[in-house]
Amino acid sequence: LDYETVISHTVVVHATDGGTLKLTGTATVVINVLPANDNAPVFTDPNGSAIINETTPVGTNIYNATATDSDVGTGGKVSYYIISGNGPSNTTFYINPNQGVTYVWSVLDYDTPPQIYNLTLKAEDSGGLFDTMWLSITLTDENDEYPVFTQNTYNAAINEDVTVGTPVAQIVANDADSGVNGQVTYSIVSGDGQTSFEINPATGNF
Numbered sequence: 001l002d003y004e005t006v007i008s009h010t011v012v013v014h015a016t017d018g019g020t021l022k023l024t025g026t027a028t029v030v031i032n033v034l035p036a037n038d039n040a041p042v043f044t045d046p047n048g049s050a051i052i053n054e055t056t057p058v059g060t061n062i063y064n065a066t067a068t069d070s071d072v073g074t075g076g077k078v079s080y081y082i083i084s085g086n087g088p089s090n091t092t093f094y095i096n097p098n099q100g101v102t103y104v105w106s107v108l109d110y111d112t113p114p115q116i117y118n119l120t121l122k123a124e125d126s127g128g129l130f131d132t133m134w135l136s137i138t139l140t141d142e143n144d145e146y147p148v149f150t151q152n153t154y155n156a157a158i159n160e161d162v163t164v165g166t167p168v169a170q171i172v173a174n175d176a177d178s179g180v181n182g183q184v185t186y187s188i189v190s191g192d193g194q195t196s197f198e199i200n201p202a203t204g205n206f
Contacts, residue, residue: 001033002033003033003034003035003036003072004035004039004070004071004072006033007032007033008030008031008032008033009030009031009033010028010029010030010031011028011029011030011031012026012027012028012029013026013027013028013029014026015027035071035072035073035075036071036075037071037075037125037126037127037129038071038075039069039070039071039075039076039125039129040069040125040129040130040131041067041068041069041078041123041124041125041129041130041131042067042068042069042123042131043065043066043067043121043123043131043132043133044066044067044068045065045066045133046133046134047133047134047136048063048065048121048133048134048135048136049135049136049137049138050062050063050102050135050136050137050138051137051138051140052104052108052137052138052139052140053139053140053142054108054109054110054111054139054140054141054142054144055108055142055144056104056108057104058103058104058105058106058107059103059104059105060103060104061101061102061103062093062102062103062104062137063101063102063135063137064099064100064101064102065080065095065100065101065102065121065123065133065135066100067080067100067123067131069125069129071125074126075125075126075127076125077125077126078100078123078124078125079097079098079123079124079125080095080096080097080098080099080100080121080122080123081095081097081121081122081124082094082095082102082119082120082121082122083120083121083122083132084119084120085117085118085119085120086117086119087106087114087117089106091105091106092104092105092106092108092117093105093117093119093137095121100121100123102119102121102135108139110139110140110141110142110178111141111145111176111177111178111182115138115139116136116137116138116139117136117137117139118134118135118136118137119134119135119136119137120132120133120134120135121133121134121135141177141178141179141181142181143177143181144177145175145176145177145181145182146175147173147174147175147184148173148174148175149171149172149173150172150173150174154169154171154206156168156169156206167205167206168197168206169206170204170205170206171186171199171204171205171206172204173186173204184204185201185202186199186200186201186202186203186204187199187201
């Protein structure tokens with residue numbers, strides 16, 4: 001029987017006696033099928049993906065998960081959950097349990113692993129039947145960190161008769177960005193009106 005296909009069956013029953021002239025009685029039996037939670041939810045897409053920038057604001061909708069359940073009534077009501085892969089604190093992303101909409105739920109940082117989150121989403125009906133899917137979320141890098149000098153002021157002392165090319169100081173700045181966004185280039189922007197000094201743009205040697 002399948003409530004979702006036919007909810008009621010009408011059966012006609014004959015009773016025939018054993019006489020020479022057989023007589024027959026007729027009865028009608030109406031059988032109503034009651035719904036049972038016999039169908040599990042099924043995700044529309046078992047593997048999902050999203051690519052987002054590390055500066056994506058908290059609260060941004062990044063993916064819509066959809067699951068259907070063939071049962072009717074409460075047996076077909078689906079709730080959504082993130083059951084694994086949701087970052088160290090388990091709060092990096094949030095899924096609306098009623099709608100399956102996935103949001104950014106904490107500040108992201110490409111420079112702090114992981115750069116790829118592999119979430120397992122679960123769709124579960126009221127009877128405990130469920131389906132799961134994978135959602136891969138890839139972060140892209142953004143130049144969101146400023147170079148920071150290791151000192152606010154560098155002091156150096158040299159004799160006035162030193163030869164050209166004599167090292168004066170080592171200037172160091174660090175940038176927390178990854179890749180080319182974290183590569184620092186040095187330059188003198190003021191205070192050297194007579195062009196007496198030069199800094200190596202790559203190393204910071206002064």
